Amino acid sequence: MKIYKGYVFRIYPSDEQKILIHQTIGCNRFVYNYFLEEKKKEYQETKRIKSAYDQIKLLPSLSNTYPFLKEVDSCSLRNTLFFLENAYQRFFHGSGYPKFKRKGVLESYKTNNTKNAYHGKIYESIKVDFQRRIITLPKLKEMPFRGYRHQTEFHGDIKSAVIRKDATKYYVSILVEEEVPISPFVPKTIVGLDLGIKDLIVTSNNEKIKNTIQINHKRLIGLQRGLSRCQKGSKNHYKMKLKIRRLYQKIRNARKHLLHDITNKLINENDMIVTEHLDVKSMQKNHGIAKRLAENPLSEIIRILTYKAKWKNKRLIQIDRYYPSSQTCSVCNYQNKNIKNLSIRTWECPMCHTMHDRDCNAAVNIMFEGLTQYMSELRTTL
Numbered sequence: 001m002k003i004y005k006g007y008v009f010r011i012y013p014s015d016e017q018k019i020l021i022h023q024t025i026g027c028n029r030f031v032y033n034y035f036l037e038e039k040k041k042e043y044q045e046t047k048r049i050k051s052a053y054d055q056i057k058l059l060p061s062l063s064n065t066y067p068f069l070k071e072v073d074s075c076s077l078r079n080t081l082f083f084l085e086n087a088y089q090r091f092f093h094g095s096g097y098p099k100f101k102r103k104g105v106l107e108s109y110k111t112n113n114t115k116n117a118y119h120g121k122i123y124e125s126i127k128v129d130f131q132r133r134i135i136t137l138p139k140l141k142e143m144p145f146r147g148y149r150h151q152t153e154f155h156g157d158i159k160s161a162v163i164r165k166d167a168t169k170y171y172v173s174i175l176v177e178e179e180v181p182i183s184p185f186v187p188k189t190i191v192g193l194d195l196g197i198k199d200l201i202v203t204s205n206n207e208k209i210k211n212t213i214q215i216n217h218k219r220l221i222g223l224q225r226g227l228s229r230c231q232k233g234s235k236n237h238y239k240m241k242l243k244i245r246r247l248y249q250k251i252r253n254a255r256k257h258l259l260h261d262i263t264n265k266l267i268n269e270n271d272m273i274v275t276e277h278l279d280v281k282s283m284q285k286n287h288g289i290a291k292r293l294a295e296n297p298l299s300e301i302i303r304i305l306t307y308k309a310k311w312k313n314k315r316l317i318q319i320d321r322y323y324p325s326s327q328t329c330s331v332c333n334y335q336n337k338n339i340k341n342l343s344i345r346t347w348e349c350p351m352c353h354t355m356h357d358r359d360c361n362a363a364v365n366i367m368f369e370g371l372t373q374y375m376s377e378l379r380t381t382l
């Protein structure tokens with residue numbers, strides 16, 4: 001089975017390379033906006049638009065009019081036209097009309113790995129040398145990187161790279177096509193997860209995983225107040241803005257680390273993971289960065305577990321969320337309707353007199369329900 005895996009490296013470009021990265025991002029924005037304008041006119045007049053392939057043919061003549069386009073990675077410009085086409089596809093499927101790109105905080109461009117055979121040797125435009133800790137990218141050439149200390153090579157083909165800058169740092173994510181052998185799935189371990197709010201996750205092993213992402217709201221509000229006091233376009237305004245961006249970036253990174261720690265542990269320790277389907281309400285997306293970062297990360301955890309399970313030949317089983325996991329005694333199956341009250345944290349089963357922790361008992365039930373579902377799936381495939 002072929003899978004795509006992304007590897008993110010922090011890169012350390014020289015001042016010259018930084019300039020070229022900014023130039024490339026700028027040129028991509030220029031090409032995006034130029035062809036968006038074209039497509040807009042075309043769409044108004046004919047209700048039809050040119051495909052990305054047709055627009056790519058126009059790039060050489062555009063580069064003659066605007067010679068600065070010739071200085072940057074031409075592959076990235078072609079990719080930008082595909083991004084524009086995707087934006088239109090989303091528009092045709094009900095999303096908003098594509099917007100012009102403005103200079104922003106998180107900016108990036110994508111380039112592809114091209115292979116050339118020369119004198120019997122194969123040259124690739126994107127290379128990662130784990131021994132020398134050097135990454136090679138089209139036009140930019142070599143630069144040092146950090147990350148993946150224990151990796152000595154990629155086990156597959158590099159397909160593409162996205163070069164990205166945030167407020168102060170530079171990253172590249174490399175997409176690698178890897179072949180994973182399909183081995184028979186023989187589960188030995190299973191865990192049930194009760195997804196909550198106070199404790200993020202309680203497992204059927206009675207482990208409690210807390211949401212430790214902290215947002216310093218006081219500081220954020222203070223900074224935003226400071227920003228509103230600075231005159232727009234002034235040096236202090238810019239400095240304040242940078243401080244806010246850095247704070248957001250810090251929270252974003254902490255969140256990402258936490259989610260990967262949690263999901264790695266779950267995936268590595270268990271062959272089968274059972275959860276309830278999340279309800280739509282908890283999946284609702286908030287607008288605004290601060291709200292989005294503060295929002296409960298459970299749906300993100302499920303998303304990560306889904307692809308990691310696929311990578312590692314494990315199973316993620318999601319059960320019906322109307323299954324009464326909290327009310328059922330996991331020892332004798334007695335259904336205790338009194339437990340509906342969310343304030344009850346521990347209870348004693350009136351039938352078998354087992355003392356239950358509300359969430360752990362629910363997690364055990366979820367585990368059994370998942371196991372039942374898996375067994376019935378097995379029976380139908382046999």
Ligand SMILES: [Zn+2]
Pocket residue numbers: 329330331332333334349350351352353354
């Ligand atoms: Zn009982």
